Amino acid sequence: MNNINNLKSLELTVGDPFSKTARLKARNVNVFYGNNRAIDNVTIDIGSKEVISFIGPSGCGKSTFLRCFNRMNDTIDSCVVQGEISIDDENIYDKKIDVVPLRARIGMVFQKPNPFPKSIYDNVAYGPRIHGLSESKQHLDYIVEESLKRAGLWNEVNDRLQSAGTGLSGGQQQRLCIARAIAVSPEVILMDEPCSALDPIATAKIEDLIHELGNDYSIVIVTHSMQQAARVSKRTAYFHLGKLIEVGRTKDIFTRPQHNKTEAYISGKIG
């Protein structure tokens, strides 16, 4: 007999962590800060052209896990990553892999908007310049314009491209950072709580933008607001104390989660 509390409480990940169109594959990933284990044996696929969000209480390791995908954890001395993360079946933690082009394929947008202290144009053009993506000045202009258009910022700044990027409002700065990430034509964009420093209107604009970008890029977004995950993503992964508890379609996670821990978090019973 089934009742409403027929929820699983297994130790394994519930739901469907795999994806048929997987671009990024994480297998048995463990992350340690010194002796502390921050991520415990996580396996998940990131599909092509989808928006997937990582949710969970503070300290559950979702940001740490996100940063594994573009090896930003390399900049932290005490951090050790075990396991395999591969893009197109190439393990990105292999010694032979150069981290610089990797980060052009997998871009990142941070919690606090951090445009370079340069002009708006130079902010967006920096990536294409250092990676040698543009063939001529006109081509570079084109890349900058397209990226700003896709980030929904072109109409607001096209008459002042030479003014400082830091002179924009918070929401505009974050969109500038998104444009900067898009300018190098990534396949995946990682977003670490991109709206947590913004007001509700700016947040709503960025969420709308993310929804649109999901048609062209794979987007992984870490958020501490599960309502944001509900609004923005097609797939949701719930993390708890470093473990991946449940992965599934957002609709299902929020209307009928399968794991009791997920249910408890979604309905506000645990922090």
Added chain:
Amino acid sequence: MEQNHISSSFDKDLNKLNNNLLKLGNTALDQFEKCINNFGTQNLDEIKTVINSDKILDDLDDKVQKAGFEIIALRAPQAADLRRVIVALKIATIFERIGDYSRNISNRTKLLIDLKYTDLPGVNIGKMGQKTQTMFEDVLDAYINENDDLAVKIRNSDVKIDKMHTEYYLEIISHMQRKKNFAPTGAHLLFIAKNIERVADYVTDVAEQIYFLVNGHVLSDHRPKADKTSLKIPN
């Protein structure tokens, strides 16, 4: 819907919900119109079509329920958005039930054809049906335009249908008392009249929901009632 949400996908979801609801409403209206017509024309094929088409209404109702449920879970709608979604869910159920009544009326009409029923003066099912149909059309109009004045008008006109129902009820009962073998026919007629009256009540429910949708609170005064059939004992 007036102003768009910043999140265009939220607008998309709300529009999907609304479109399915209107489809459901228009189909239910269509079904009702046909079943009233078929009572007059007694066209068996048409009647069968109406009975078989009831499934469509069930499917549409499922769609609306699912869409509304997801919007509440994923969007946490507030204020007018919340009222719209809740009202849409309630109205969908009502339309689906109206569809059920249309099917019942069609079934009974089939039986009346077998019983070779022609006409009973003083009992104009067609007129009652048409008046109800007009209320139904108006209520769909009121929903699309979010017109609460029209909704109040519709709600107040339910009393006319009630009066008609009481009148026809008495007439049919007295005829059944005079001619004993009229009883089966009369019974079906009674049910059909009752069903139409129920449809009118449901339409009035929808009107009250529309008022709540627009104003955020229910109509305060009581609905005028004139259905005395459960109160009077005919002699």
Added chain:
Amino acid sequence: MNNKIITPLEASDKVKKSIAKRRAKDKRLKFYGRAAISLAVCFLLILFYSIFLKGYSGFFQYYVTLDINFDRERIDPKGDLSDNSLFDGEASAIVNESLFSIIQPQGRKAKKQAKKIVSSGKDVRITKMVKNDPSLFGTITKVKFALDDDIDSFLRGYIKRETPESERRISNKVIEYIDKLNEEGRISYEFSDYILTGSASGNPEMAGIKGAFIGSMLTLSVCLLIAFPLGVATAIYLEEIAKKNKITEFIEVNINNLAAVPSVVFGIMGLAIFISIFGMPRSIPLVGGMVLALMTLPTIIISSRAAIRAVPPSVRDAAYGIGASKLQVIFHHVIPLAMPGMLTGTIIGMAQALGETAPLLMIGMVAFIVDVPNSVVDPGTVLPVQIFMWADFAERMFIQKTSAAIIVLLGFLISMNALAVYLRKKLERRW
């Protein structure tokens, strides 16, 4: 003691009672602060006032105006304006003749004393003038000559008439002649054209700081060219590239200690290593610059490291995130943002180096050099050392000139520090 929760009413009451004490404390603190600053400003004002007072007069000296007959045959016997010809000429005699025509000394002794009135550089002045402007030949033109330093001191009032002649440096006869020149209005007190354009000289009236100034500039240039790139590169390496382990900690401690080492020690080191072991010549700005560079390096390294550390990690994250390599992050992002701090530290270090005397004395930049150094390998001296040397000389006029040189030095120090502040304000970028 009863422990109980204080009600809001009680709390606000207690706060009110304590407020008077707290306000009084604030007031006292403010007063102490203001008093300390006022005291410091007072001392500063006194310092500047006394220096300025003494040194102001060093920029001026006394001149005598004489009518000079620019006789070509006598001045330039060979007629080709060559140094040889001018050397053989009688420019001095012409000047003396003009002087004598006014004061008319009688007798050999008087004439001898009269010859000393005008500064011994008179012939150089004449020959320089004709070299610049040969059209002067054949004219009689008024020329201003500096007066001998004793006359100058007398005119300023340091040598008094009242002193008995045997104790005075100038005789009564000379005083008579001076008075005569004064009556004719030929003596004037003007801005010295020697102090800034002349080099070191035994004659105070002709002494100037030009040589020392050029020497300072050359030495500082060498110091800057060595210390700045080296210091900045070290700071970048220690902050960004080197792993944090015992070795880097050890290096950091040593650098911090070096900043506190007395500068004369660097001079001794320069003497021992650059001059004795490497065999470089003494007294040249190149060696001086190298010694000063060693001394300034710790300052530059420490301030550059602080500037680099002040760059927020969000800028680095953004740069790494877009796929910049470590070197690109350093050169495109960290250094431009840290540059104001680095420049400020460098300029302050240079200002310190400008005023250093002891290490340069140790490596011998104290020679009496008359010629202005033309390159970093010509012997030279620096401003503070020049001041140090002049302070030793006996002549009274050197006192004024020394104070004037101090004013020039202080002026440079202040403007360098002002430049540091201006640059810092201008280049500061907000992130």
